[in-house]
Amino acid sequence: MNWQLPLMLAQTNDSNLENLRERTEAISMQGTTVPDSSLIREGTSNPFVTEYWFPTQASSFAGEVDFLYMSIFWISLVFFVAIIGAMVYFCVKYRRKDGVIAPEPSSSHNTAIEILWSVLPSIILVWIFYVGAETWFEMRIPKENAEEIQVTAKQFGWLFTYEDGDQTNELHLVRDKPVRLIMQSEDVLHSFFVAAFRQKMDIVPGRYTYAYFEPIKDGVYRLSCNEYCGTGHSKMKTACIVHTSEEDRKNNTKWIEAEKTPFENGQRIYQIHCSGCHKVDGQAATGPALNLIWGTNEKMIDGTTELVNEDYVLDSIWYPEKHIVEGYGPVSKMNSFKGILDQKDVDYVIAYLKELKSSTGDAK
Numbered sequence: 001m002n003w004q005l006p007l008m009l010a011q012t013n014d015s016n017l018e019n020l021r022e023r024t025e026a027i028s029m030q031g032t033t034v035p036d037s038s039l040i041r042e043g044t045s046n047p048f049v050t051e052y053w054f055p056t057q058a059s060s061f062a063g064e065v066d067f068l069y070m071s072i073f074w075i076s077l078v079f080f081v082a083i084i085g086a087m088v089y090f091c092v093k094y095r096r097k098d099g100v101i102a103p104e105p106s107s108s109h110n111t112a113i114e115i116l117w118s119v120l121p122s123i124i125l126v127w128i129f130y131v132g133a134e135t136w137f138e139m140r141i142p143k144e145n146a147e148e149i150q151v152t153a154k155q156f157g158w159l160f161t162y163e164d165g166d167q168t169n170e171l172h173l174v175r176d177k178p179v180r181l182i183m184q185s186e187d188v189l190h191s192f193f194v195a196a197f198r199q200k201m202d203i204v205p206g207r208y209t210y211a212y213f214e215p216i217k218d219g220v221y222r223l224s225c226n227e228y229c230g231t232g233h234s235k236m237k238t239a240c241i242v243h244t245s246e247e248d249r250k251n252n253t254k255w256i257e258a259e260k261t262p263f264e265n266g267q268r269i270y271q272i273h274c275s276g277c278h279k280v281d282g283q284a285a286t287g288p289a290l291n292l293i294w295g296t297n298e299k300m301i302d303g304t305t306e307l308v309n310e311d312y313v314l315d316s317i318w319y320p321e322k323h324i325v326e327g328y329g330p331v332s333k334m335n336s337f338k339g340i341l342d343q344k345d346v347d348y349v350i351a352y353l354k355e356l357k358s359s360t361g362d363a364k
């Protein structure tokens with residue numbers, strides 16, 4: 001029986017993982033902005049469950065976290081009813097009755113009751129501490145075979161680097177493979193959170209923090225930043241995809257530049273390094289939208305105009321301070337990518353911008 005209150009009558013089924021692959025691909029195309037609706041919160045079609053109660057238990061300790069939570073919930077409920085019930089009962093029973101001035105005599109001491117109300121709560125509290133500590137150790141101490149994934153959080157996006165050097169901006173994991181995340185921030189305080197794993201950890205600039213868990217259920221889950229980190233904070237969400245095998249994951253994370261077109265390579269660079277600040281749907285974000293800029297004349301804050309050509313894009317990427325677009329001053333919020341992206345990468349970005357312009361620009 002499912003003892004979680006609103007779930008008692010709900011039927012769950014796990015059958016809608018079938019179109020997982022399709023959904024995963026759709027998400028990969030979108031970079032860091034994943035609509036919530038495309039992520040599985042619970043393997044069930046019952047909307048009551050997905051909307052109002054806990055998301056699916058997708059990590060090894062998720063069940064224990066929920067158990068502790070629900071235990072404390074029920075203990076609180078029982079005591080709440082007992083205490084308020086007794087209070088109401090005594091209020092009525094010992095209320096001042098007409099004509100009776102003297103208070104009801106009451107005993108000053110009752111050893112049996114006093115021992116009971118001291119010992120019973122102590123036992124319950126010690127039990128809560130014990131279960132809490134046990135679960136906490138499980139969440140904090142990684143198994144020895146845990147793989148390590150480097151996580152970089154920045155305004156406003158994620159970058160995951162795997163042991164074999166692959167990089168993605170969604171998190172790809174393998175079912176039943178414990179993972180230890182080594183996390184750092186490039187700018188401000190962020191927080192890693194995957195509700196389905198019941199794991200959350202702050203990411204603090206200037207130091208490393210760690211998160212550990214073992215995914216036990218394949219699927220696509222929502223990964224979000226859980227610490228307000230600026231105006232784009234709500235966009236700082238992505239997908240966490242748990243694959244059934246290592247090969248399956250590799251197929252989703254590997255990237256062989258030589259097998260891809262310059263456009264595809266450019267798109268990938270955009271997704272990993274630029275999509276946190278630049279949109280390609282015409283909407284301005286931290287920086288201007290990039291889809292239609294190629295070949296246009298851009299107004300700068302000093303009143304001059306610049307033609308968006310190869311040289312301009314190179315300057316934008318390596319020396320963002322050189323030209324600052326009107327409306328984005330006085331200093332550029334863009335960091336230099338010199339040393340991060342080389343000349344070849346810049347060429348890919350240029351190919352990407354050109355194609356974006358010609359494929360979406362003509363239609364408008």
Ligand code: HEC
Pocket residue numbers: 155269270273274275276277278286287288289293298308312313316317320321323324325328329332333334335337341349
């Ligand atoms: C931290 C946020 C941020 C990131 C990350 C970022 N940019 Fe920018 N970018 C800006 C801002 C803000 C501006 C406008 C101010 C300026 O011109 O420097 C800008 C301007 C630009 C411009 C000029 C746009 C125009 O309309 O003329 C280009 C081109 C550009 N960025 C390319 C990139 C590329 C390529 C990347 C990824 C490799 C990138 N940016 C990453 C914030 C960012």
Ligand SMILES: [Cu+2]
Pocket residue numbers: 153154189190191225226227228229233236
């Ligand atoms: Cu954040």
